[in-house]
Structure formats: C-alpha cells, structure tokens
Amino acid sequence: MLFDITPKHNRKDFFDREEEIEKLKELRTPILLVLGLRRTGKSSLIRISLNELNLPYIYLDLRMFEQNNYLSYKEFSLELQNEINKLANKFPYLIDFLKEIQGIKIFGNEIKFNWKKKERPSFSSILSAMEKIRKKVIIVLDEAQELIKLKGINILPSLAYAYDNLKNIKIILSGSEMGMLYEFLKIDDPNSPLYGRAFSTIELKPFNREKAIEFLKRGFEEINIDFKDYETVYEKIGGIPGWLTYFGFTYMEKKDLEESINLTLEYAKKLIIKEFNNFLIGREVARKRYETIMNLLKECKTWSDVKKALELEEGIEISDSEVYNYLMQLMKHSWIKKENRNYCVSEPLISQAFR
Ligand code: ADP
Numbered sequence: 624m625l626f627d628i629t630p631k632h633n634r635k636d637f638f639d640r641e642e643e644i645e646k647l648k649e650l651r652t653p654i655l656l657v658l659g660l661r662r663t664g665k666s667s668l669i670r671i672s673l674n675e676l677n678l679p680y681i682y683l684d685l686r687m688f689e690q691n692n693y694l695s696y697k698e699f700s701l702e703l704q705n706e707i708n709k710l711a712n713k714f715p716y717l718i719d720f721l722k723e724i725q726g727i728k729i730f731g732n733e734i735k736f737n738w739k740k741k742e743r744p745s746f747s748s749i750l751s752a753m754e755k756i757r758k759k760v761i762i763v764l765d766e767a768q769e770l771i772k773l774k775g776i777n778i779l780p781s782l783a784y785a786y787d788n789l790k791n792i793k794i795i796l797s798g799s800e801m802g803m804l805y806e807f808l809k810i811d812d813p814n815s816p817l818y819g820r821a822f823s824t825i826e827l828k829p830f831n832r833e834k835a836i837e838f839l840k841r842g843f844e845e846i847n848i849d850f851k852d853y854e855t856v857y858e859k860i861g862g863i864p865g866w867l868t869y870f871g872f873t874y875m876e877k878k879d880l881e882e883s884i885n886l887t888l889e890y891a892k893k894l895i896i897k898e899f900n901n902f903l904i905g906r907e908v909a910r911k912r913y914e915t916i917m918n919l920l921k922e923c924k925t926w927s928d929v930k931k932a933l934e935l936e937e938g939i940e941i942s943d944s945e946v947y948n949y950l951m952q953l954m955k956h957s958w959i960k961k962e963n964r965n966y967c968v969s970e971p972l973i974s975q976a977f978r
C-alpha cells in the first residue's frame with residue numbers, strides 16, 4: 624500500500640522512482656551514494672533494491688545513533704556483529720572465513736567480535752572475509768554521516784581498501800545530511816583515502832506539484848477513497864513523500880481534510896523539533912542563535928540579514944566568522960539551503976516547527 628508509513632520493501636508499494644531503483648541496482652561503482660532530505664524515500668529505495676537484487680547483504684541502520692554525541696567502537700562493532708551473524712545464518716561457510724581473523728571468536732554458529740583496541744578485528748579483514756563468499760555482497764550504511772561521530776577508529780581506509788581491491792563488495796552509503804556525508808568521506812581532500820574515487824550517486828528530490836498530486840491520486844485509488852482536494856494538500860504539506868504518506872494514512876482513518884492536514888503538520892512539527900534538538904547536541908551554547916536563524920529563514924534572507932537579526936536580538940556585535948559558521952553548520956546538516964544569494968529553510972514544513 625502506498626500510504627503505509629513504514630519504509631517500503633516492494634516496488635508495488637513505492638510510487639515512481641523507477642530510474643533511481645534501476646540506477647542503484649546497477650551497482651556501477653564499488654561505493655554508491657543515496658542522497659536526499661529526510662523522508663524522501665532513501666531507506667525504501669535501498670530496501671526495494673536489495674529485495675530485487677537478491678544478493679547477500681548487511682544493513683547497518685545508523686539512524687539509531689542520531690541522538691548520540693559520539694559513537695563508540697563498541698556500539699558500532701556490536702551492530703556489525705549482529706548483522707554479520709544474520710548473514711552467516713544464510714551463508715554458514717562465512718564463519719570459516721571469519722574464524723581465521725584475529726579478534727573474532729566463534730561460539731557454536733555465532734561469532735563475537737572483540738572490541739578492545741589491540742585485539743579487535745579490522746574492518747578491512749571483515750570485508751575481505753565477506754569477499755570470499757564469491758558472490759556480490761552489499762554493505763549498507765544507512766545514514767552514514769552518523770559515522771563521523773565514531774571515536775577511536777577511522778573506517779575510511781577500509782572503505783578505500785574495499786573500493787580498490789574487493790571486487791565483490793559493494794557499499795551503499797545513504798545520507799540525509801549531505802554536507803556531513805561529504806565531510807565524513809573527505810572526497811575532495813587529497814590526504815583522504817577516498818580522494819578522487821568516483822561514486823555512482825542517486826539523489827531523491829521531494830516530489831514536485833505534479834508528482835505529489837499523482838502520488839496522492841494513486842494512493843487514494845488503491846484504497847478506493849474518493850478524494851479531490853489534491854491542490855490544498857500540496858499547498859499545505861509540500862512534496863516530501865514521507866509527509867504525504869502520513870497525510871494519506873491519516874485521511875484514510877479520519878476522512879476529514881482539515882483534521883488530517885492538521886494532524887500531519889503536528890506530527891511533522893514534533894519530529895522536526897526532535898531532530899533539530901539532536902542537531903543542537905554539542906551546540907547548546909548557540910541554541911538561541913540557531914533558533915533565531917531558523918525562525919528568520921522561513922522566508923529567504925541574505926547573509927547580512929542574518930547577521931543583523933542576530934545582533935538585534937542580543938544587542939552585541941557578532942563576528943562575520945561566527946555568522947558564517949552557523950550558516951555552514953545548518954547547511955551541512957540540510958536544515959537550510961542556499962539559493963543564489965539567499966538562505967532559506969530546506970523544505971517548507973521546517974518553517975512550521977519554528978514558530
Ligand atoms: P528516508 O530513508 O529518506 O528518510 P523512507 O524510505 O524512510 O525515507 O521513507 C519515508 C516514508 O515515506 C516512509 O513511510 C515511506 O514508506 C514513504 N515513502 C517515501 N517515498 C515513497 C514513494 N516513492 N512511494 C511511497 N511511499 C514513499
């Protein structure tokens with residue numbers, strides 16, 4: 624069902640995006656990027672592709688670390704261990720390759736990773752073991768920008784090693800915070816292990832008016848509900864697939880346009896505030912300033928408008944570099960975007976949360 628509010632696993636429940644699915648499934652480069660704002664359908668796109676490719680995979684959902692200030696190697700390693708155990712269930716001979724690696728112990732048909740600094744297995748050696756399955760194996764790191772918080776280990780050399788040497792390993796990295804993902808990968812930094820590599824990149828944009836309306840039409844047809852107010856919904860909710868899905872789902876229950884729109888806006892607002900609070904972790908001292916900027920950028924404004932507003936609020940001079948830094952941080956985390964000389968919130972519903 625199109626209006627199911629969980630990530631989709633089947634193409635029949637997923638509207639449009641045919642080209643994007645095909646492009647991902649080609650697995651054209653050793654590392655692939657799936658980019659797009661939150662709730663544009665990245666996880667669904669990946670799940671559907673995995674389902675159709677029918678290849679062995681591990682799927683690390685790093686969104687669970689969104690609220691962490693940092694991510695320890697132990698937490699990462701336990702997640703990885705879980706996923707590898709699931710894979711080893713399907714390919715028991717994987718255990719034979721893994722048990723050769725230092726820092727991996729086998730208990731019956733379960734593996735355990737040591738996470739002590741000197742004894743732990745390297746990420747490269749784990750990937751090399753998976754390479755030996757002799758089939759393409761897919762490693763998904765969903766919301767990979769969270770890995771920037773990983774302390775005590777740098778996995779970029781392993782990713783570069785896999786890129787250059789492990790022909791069977793395909794790594795899919797998704798990111799809602801595109802600037803942060805690029806910062807994590809350091810693709811443009813000549814000193815970075817991944818410097819100069821090519822990545823097949825799939826970007827999911829929000830639906831435009833026409834697509835949004837078609838999506839809603841198809842969704843309501845599927846559940847035999849007579850609906851007409853497509854334009855109103857697009858005006859109020861915009862084109863982010865996740866919010867439109869939530870609206871459709873709510874309308875199905877309530878059968879009332881205004882109530883369903885309001886419930887969707889309420890829900891969106893709560894989630895956005897929660898996510899913005901995650902963004903503020905480690906930035907508490909500047910909370911007020913970030914909120915002032917977000918309030919201001921409901922309508923597009925220039926850099927100097929932002930500076931003026933911050934100074935007006937506090938009655939003191941705020942340096943150019945500070946203003947620059949706030950805007951950069953908000954952009955890297957996809958809260959705002961730059962259009963020509965103007966800065967604006969990255970999607971209309973974000974404005975709802977800052978009132
Ligand atoms: P992301 O991983 O980008 O945050 P998800 O895949 O979790 O996005 O999708 C968010 C919500 O929107 C889910 O409920 C999903 O089912 C729905 N959704 C996103 N894109 C589509 C689409 N093209 N067709 C149907 N539902 C979609």
Ligand code: MG
Binds near residue numbers: 666667765
């Ligand atoms: Mg996702």
